[in-house]
Amino acid sequence: MSDNSKEGIAKVPRSGRLSGVKGMNDIISPDSARWEWFEDKVRHLMALHAYRNIRTPIVEPTALFVRGLGEVTDIVEKEMYSFEDRLNGEHLTLRPEGTAGVVRAVVEHNLLYEGGKRLYYMGPMFRHERPQRGRYRQFHQVGAEVLGHAGPEVDAELILLALALFDSLDLRDIRLELNSLGQLEERRAHRAALVTHFEQHISVLDDDARRRLHTNPLRILDTKNPAMQAVVESAPQLIEFLGPQSLGHFNALRSILDANGVNYRINPRLVRGMDYYNLTVFEFTTDRLGAQGTVCGGGRYDTLIEQLGGKPAPAVGWGLGIERLLELLKEQGTEPVLPVPDVYAVIAETGMLAQAMALLQTLRRLGVRVHMHAGTSDGMGSLKSQFKKADASGARFALVFAQQEMAQGAVAIKSLRDGIGEQHQVMICDVATWAQRLQSRDISESPNGI
Structure with missing residues (x-):
């Protein structure tokens, strides 16, 4: 054992009451029964849609998230729990989201060799954030991913899958917002227009926005700074730069949703928090949880498999925060029927x-x-x-x-x-x-x- 590790152990308190890590909560009865009830709903629904379960490690190489999520993102820059393995010097991270790990596993095990896959996962994720209602440092996600299929019908299937889950839980007051991020060349043209626009309003930008102006200006559109809302609202919209193929994909998705009676709003400022998205992005939001209004979000990530070392293949998926969803059920007064002894x-x-x-x-x-x-x-x-x-x-x-x-x-x-x-x-x-x-x-x- 190294001297550093001995010093670390020496600092551990040898007596007194120990508490859990801030923002990482115990889930005890009767709340644990609500979680089991919810998880049973998820498993049943995924089986109906022919999605298969995948379970990836909680700890992954740090490079997976830096390459996958984007170096200039809030998650990578501010929120990841990363450390160096003192035994072999490997740089590791507690997973902050599920998609990158699923893609890493798909590439590593060559799961697309026989064709596309429909997968889902449930488990804990970790981000160093200020704990608040519905947002914790250890939180839990359900994710659904379709890999190897490029059509807008798969985007629609995933959105309908999320809606079916909400319906099975009798969730109300949830809105769907849609946008298209187009393809790389379209985003580059939009990016150049954004840089020009924000440079003309440089005095209004906060420190984060100025830092990202020439590295990732699309992230500026996701700002929550009230002082910047006017300049963000007047910025060029990506949809104005989309070519016929990207618009065709987006309109085909919309037509499927329309045929299924799905209500949605097109939000041209919706960009999501990870760099791997292209074409379709979407979020399900609510006003019942205060500032933490996003319950479920996702989109298409057609370049991520190649980016992580696999053969180029399209993919699309979503992630859902379990804590937020259960909090929303509680807020609307929905109490599940929990099992009791016979x-x-x-x-x-x-x-x-x-x-x-x-x-x-x-x-x-x-x-x-x-x-x-x-x-x-x-x-x-x-x-x-x-x-x-x-x-x-x-x-x-x-x-x-x-x-x-x-x-x-x-x-x-x-x-x-x-x-x-x-x-x-x-x-x-x-x-x-x-x-x-x-x-x-x-x-x-x-x-x-x-």
């Missing part, structure tokens, strides 16, 4: 535990969600306290293991919700029959005629 096992005496646990394992194998009472270190606790915990668990039924019933080879099922207090005795040997009734939440008739 039964809570109330056990009268510790001597019944072995037989009770054998039956509970059988119920679980039959698909019944079971919460078992625990606490043998100080006895099982009174039946009254166990029933109180059973009610708090959200379970619909209590499964009562009492000495009298078990002597007859039976247990009691007591309703905790509908028909509160109603109780039926069932035979343990007939568990497969009444397990189905527990899952259907109907024990209105005793399955054993008891």
Whole structure:
């Protein structure tokens, strides 16, 4: 171990309470159940659209993002968590977004050899930002990427995929904004016009804008500085420089969206935050989350695969912030139906535990969600306290293991919700029959005629 590493370990506090890193949050129950609910929705929807899951490392070479996202971008210049591996000197970065890693994996494993791919991912990303509502230093994204297909119908498919997800979540008040960034030569002509325009208003530009004027003037259009809005609004628009092919792609996309009844607004200032985009770019936005209004964004990136060492191939995709989306659901008052146990096992005496646990394992194998009472270190606790915990668990039924019933080879099922207090005795040997009734939440008739 190097001297530097020893010094670093020596500075670690040896006692006292430790807290998580600022802006990197624990996700605990019941919030974790909301995340699982959302993730299940995503997996179901992706399967319907024939998208396959891909999982890439959280740590990637720093060069991947410098080359992929653009050296003069906020993410690369200000927000990445980058470090040097002290064992081999390799420059590494916690991934700030998902697309570059997906493309790196596609190139490395030659995934386009047999044709185009539809892929999706879910996972944590990292950016050193000021934590605020819906924006954290560790945040989570869902991304959908189509690689190897150039047509506007694929752009439309991805937009419709995002809308289908929003619809499945009953999300409201989300707007779609569209733009086209054209191709490289068109952007170069637009870039020259932008430089001329902003040079004529140099006194209005802030430090960031002046620094980017001759390196990446397109980023100036994305400024949030109120003092610069007038000069940005009067700047030349890229759509004025688009040739017939780029306009044809954009208009074909619009016609598909129109045919599907999709409402959208053309935003000529929409440029997105990464340099790899061309042609179609889009964002889904809302007014319900304050300044953090973008919920989902993406577009076409036809040069990125070649840029990262692969054979030239078109691609398009989007990324969606999970924290922002769940915050939006909360803001509009949408609460998902979260899973609760079917039964809570109330056990009268510790001597019944072995037989009770054998039956509970059988119920679980039959698909019944079971919460078992625990606490043998100080006895099982009174039946009254166990029933109180059973009610708090959200379970619909209590499964009562009492000495009298078990002597007859039976247990009691007591309703905790509908028909509160109603109780039926069932035979343990007939568990497969009444397990189905527990899952259907109907024990209105005793399955054993008891």
